[in-house]
Amino acid sequence: MRMSKIVRFGADVLFGAIVIFGLYVIMHGHLTPGGGFQGGAVVATGAALVIVAYSYEEVIGMIRKTVLMAQESAGLVMFAGVALIAIGLGTTFFFNFLANSGSLFGMTVPFGPNPGELNTGGVLPLMNIAVGIEVWGGLAIVILYMLSGIGKTKEA
Amino acid sequence: MIPGYITTNAPALLIAVPLLGAFLSPLIGKISRDARALWVLAVMTLTALIGYLVAFLVYTEGTLLYVFGATNATLAVPPDSGGIPIRIIFTLDAMSALMVTIAVTVGFAVILYSLSSDSRRSGLEAYYTIFLLMIGAILGMVSTGDLFNFFVFLEISSLASAGLVAYKVEKGRAVEAGLKYLLVSTIGGIFFLFAIGILYGQYNALNMAMLADMIQWTPLDKLALVLVVAALAAKCGAVPMHFWTPDAYSMAPSAVTAMLVVASQASLYGLFRICFTLYGITLNYATIGWVIIILGILSMIIGVTMAIPQKDIKRLMAYHAVSQTGYMLLGVGVGLAVLGDQALLNSYGMTAMEGGIFHIFNHAMYKGLLFLTAGAIIYQVGTSDLNRMGGLGHRMKWTMIFFIIGALAIAGIPPFNGFASKFLIYESVFAFSPLLSIIAMVVSILTLASFVKVFHSVFMGPPLPGNEQVREAPRTMLIGMTILAAIVIISGVFPEFFVQNLIAPAAHALTDQAGYISAVLGGA
Amino acid sequence: MFWNLPYIAVVLLSVIGLATILLKRNLIKIFLGVSILTSAVNLFIIALGYREGGIAPIYTYAVSENMVMATPQALTLTSIVIGVATSALMLSFAVIIYKTYGTVNVDEIKELKE
Numbered sequence: 001m002r003m004s005k006i007v008r009f010g011a012d013v014l015f016g017a018i019v020i021f022g023l024y025v026i027m028h029g030h031l032t033p034g035g036g037f038q039g040g041a042v043v044a045t046g047a048a049l050v051i052v053a054y055s056y057e058e059v060i061g062m063i064r065k066t067v068l069m070a071q072e073s074a075g076l077v078m079f080a081g082v083a084l085i086a087i088g089l090g091t092t093f094f095f096n097f098l099a100n101s102g103s104l105f106g107m108t109v110p111f112g113p114n115p116g117e118l119n120t121g122g123v124l125p126l127m128n129i130a131v132g133i134e135v136w137g138g139l140a141i142v143i144l145y146m147l148s149g150i151g152k153t154k155e156a
Numbered sequence: 157m158i159p160g161y162i163t164t165n166a167p168a169l170l171i172a173v174p175l176l177g178a179f180l181s182p183l184i185g186k187i188s189r190d191a192r193a194l195w196v197l198a199v200m201t202l203t204a205l206i207g208y209l210v211a212f213l214v215y216t217e218g219t220l221l222y223v224f225g226a227t228n229a230t231l232a233v234p235p236d237s238g239g240i241p242i243r244i245i246f247t248l249d250a251m252s253a254l255m256v257t258i259a260v261t262v263g264f265a266v267i268l269y270s271l272s273s274d275s276r277r278s279g280l281e282a283y284y285t286i287f288l289l290m291i292g293a294i295l296g297m298v299s300t301g302d303l304f305n306f307f308v309f310l311e312i313s314s315l316a317s318a319g320l321v322a323y324k325v326e327k328g329r330a331v332e333a334g335l336k337y338l339l340v341s342t343i344g345g346i347f348f349l350f351a352i353g354i355l356y357g358q359y360n361a362l363n364m365a366m367l368a369d370m371i372q373w374t375p376l377d378k379l380a381l382v383l384v385v386a387a388l389a390a391k392c393g394a395v396p397m398h399f400w401t402p403d404a405y406s407m408a409p410s411a412v413t414a415m416l417v418v419a420s421q422a423s424l425y426g427l428f429r430i431c432f433t434l435y436g437i438t439l440n441y442a443t444i445g446w447v448i449i450i451l452g453i454l455s456m457i458i459g460v461t462m463a464i465p466q467k468d469i470k471r472l473m474a475y476h477a478v479s480q481t482g483y484m485l486l487g488v489g490v491g492l493a494v495l496g497d498q499a500l501l502n503s504y505g506m507t508a509m510e511g512g513i514f515h516i517f518n519h520a521m522y523k524g525l526l527f528l529t530a531g532a533i534i535y536q537v538g539t540s541d542l543n544r545m546g547g548l549g550h551r552m553k554w555t556m557i558f559f560i561i562g563a564l565a566i567a568g569i570p571p572f573n574g575f576a577s578k579f580l581i582y583e584s585v586f587a588f589s590p591l592l593s594i595i596a597m598v599v600s601i602l603t604l605a606s607f608v609k610v611f612h613s614v615f616m617g618p619p620l621p622g623n624e625q626v627r628e629a630p631r632t633m634l635i636g637m638t639i640l641a642a643i644v645i646i647s648g649v650f651p652e653f654f655v656q657n658l659i660a661p662a663a664h665a666l667t668d669q670a671g672y673i674s675a676v677l678g679g680a
Numbered sequence: 681m682f683w684n685l686p687y688i689a690v691v692l693l694s695v696i697g698l699a700t701i702l703l704k705r706n707l708i709k710i711f712l713g714v715s716i717l718t719s720a721v722n723l724f725i726i727a728l729g730y731r732e733g734g735i736a737p738i739y740t741y742a743v744s745e746n747m748v749m750a751t752p753q754a755l756t757l758t759s760i761v762i763g764v765a766t767s768a769l770m771l772s773f774a775v776i777i778y779k780t781y782g783t784v785n786v787d788e789i790k791e792l793k794e
Contacts, residue, residue, distance in 0.1 A: 031738075031739055031740050032738060032740060033738060037757070037761055041764075069182060070182075070183065073179050073180065073182050073183050074183075076175075076179035077176065077179045077180055077183075080172060080175055080176045080179065081176075083172070084172060084176070087161065087165050087168070087169075090161065091226075091227055091228075092165065092168065092222070092223060092224060092225060092226050092227070092228070092229045093165060093168035093169075093172060093222075093224055093225070094224045094225040095225050095226065095227065096225065109739050110739075113740065113741060113742075113743065114739075114740055115740070116739075116740045139764075142768045142772075145772070146771065146772060146775060304755055304758070308758060308762070311762045311765075311766070315762075315765055315766065315769055318769060319769060322773060322776075325776060325780075327780055327791075328776060328777055328779075328780030328781050328791065329791045329792055331773050331776045331777055331780070332777065332789055332791060332792055333792060334773060335707075335770070335773045335774075335777065338766070338769060338770060338773070339701075339710070339714070339770075342714055342766050342770075343701065343714065343717070345762075346714075346717050346718060346721050349721045349725070349759060350721050350724065352725075352755075353721065353724045353725045353728055356725070356728060356751075356752070356755075357728040362751070403792045407792070
């Protein structure tokens, strides 16, 4: 079930834009509405678009399930790991140890209308990135598994 | 002896360790199956140790607080927040500590058992991930002090349990059972969220202690309570919403079934926590108490009468689980019905609650043991049909002994633990209403009758054709059962010790609403 | 009256959702009912969080430091995430049930009834 060349070309072109937009939403999660889950879901819709445009066999060649699974686990481990580092620093689980520290993501947040200072928020951007990676892998693999289930029914 | 940063952060590690272990287990599973088994066992052992540490701290030092994301773990109300606890706060009192003890004990025995009982299965890379997630979610449910956080853990445990129930597929039947369970718990979860919204809209708070401090018993509060009771009674398998129990319990892998019992009890804990701590004496305790008592009585009677004609060993035990849930509801319901009357509470209300709570502890142990023995039998015989078993007594001696222990405990025969808790319930409920006590005794006798039948058809008589080659269950399965059987016997022989040191503090913690509030809000 | 509109919508959505769950015989339609019910509760919590004249808690747009507390939004977001997980699991179950039973009609899915 592969679509016509126009659809496939359109999907090729749009895929990059969708992924970049999703990554933008993930990276700006601590400044604007959105965040890891929303951005990850946007990226996963890119995967869904490719799956719609190409056949299941071709998609399996392009995207590997094991990579997506590893991505899902890695995102979750990063999320819990960042929360655990705080305990190592003598504070509590999920403590925002980077906020206002002056180091990575450690700037003070400016108030009022401003173009947005990415280098703020402490561990929040890290958490957003972790969740983004996890949701991207997780939703994409859910879509892939459902598609494989449908494919097998047709053969039977 | 134990480093300070571990004792301070123990409530957070209680959740973090199983979750982190769950997320890492697919990656470790890539190395080899043995590595994954070792990893899962190590994570569960660590979780159990932390759980016991938390319980020890709570029983020796009183209510334990843990504020997520604060500079200091006990800083529940920061000075700049205007007297409002804004963060997610874990509040572990003696009742939570008891539930944590139950969950980690059963969890450890069940994981040990599962490592050999499920080793033949394919697709294990996700199985242990979901299993550890479920254990983490149960621990979260019983230790959180935040309503919305409770909802999140409730949903995680529903999703994980439904996934595990459906794990074997079994020509679609297990999926059907998982689907029923998922639908009931999802709709229950949505009701629960509605209740949270109603409370939040009125009081602008999600923290249970904060809400308990402000609650007024307005008509909207009543609506919220109805939604909560409906949702959590459905999740714990009390009678009007019990239809998912036999399906889910019988189709799940046996290790999962034993853990599902604990998951149901965590919902039961939520029900009691919200009735006693959140509403406390502001609610119309006699009415709510009677509602819970009637739910309990119905569960007892319907559960046991449905159990007697069953032919599938796990389905039969599942109906008994419904029936035993009734005892817990009855005991604690009687306590709730006399909550406002200090004289009655002292004369029999506390005893009834101790009986109900002790029954939660005992039920988790002997029901887990019974499901594990059923799993061992199914593992060796390959069927769950009672009519196709028979004469297994000589082949599976240890399994038979464990089954006898579990069956006598569930029927309330001394010296096993079921007797101790049921005796407390009979005694105190008799003072409340003799009829209820008589019903409870009759149900107990019917339970015994039903288990005598099962014992006879599984273990007695000559081996049926095809069962000659049956052997004893593998050793790790037996070790898992031994742990639970030992607890059943010890807590049956020394009930006084358990009641005084574990159960009575838990019952007092449930009734002590002011203590819970001041533990979080600092006496304000 | 006008400010009660969201709550009226919540009640309507819940009734539609519950009716779909209870009356429809098709599994997929039952799942749609669950989704509608989830949307009702999400709308309910979001509507509770509305404050007239409040400032949205978005740092790059906020004109003052007094912003609305974002708790209801956070709750709704969490609820949406849980809803996604639930629907994914339910639909996967539906796929397996269709593969093994050949139907999604709940009247024909009763292997476990006794």
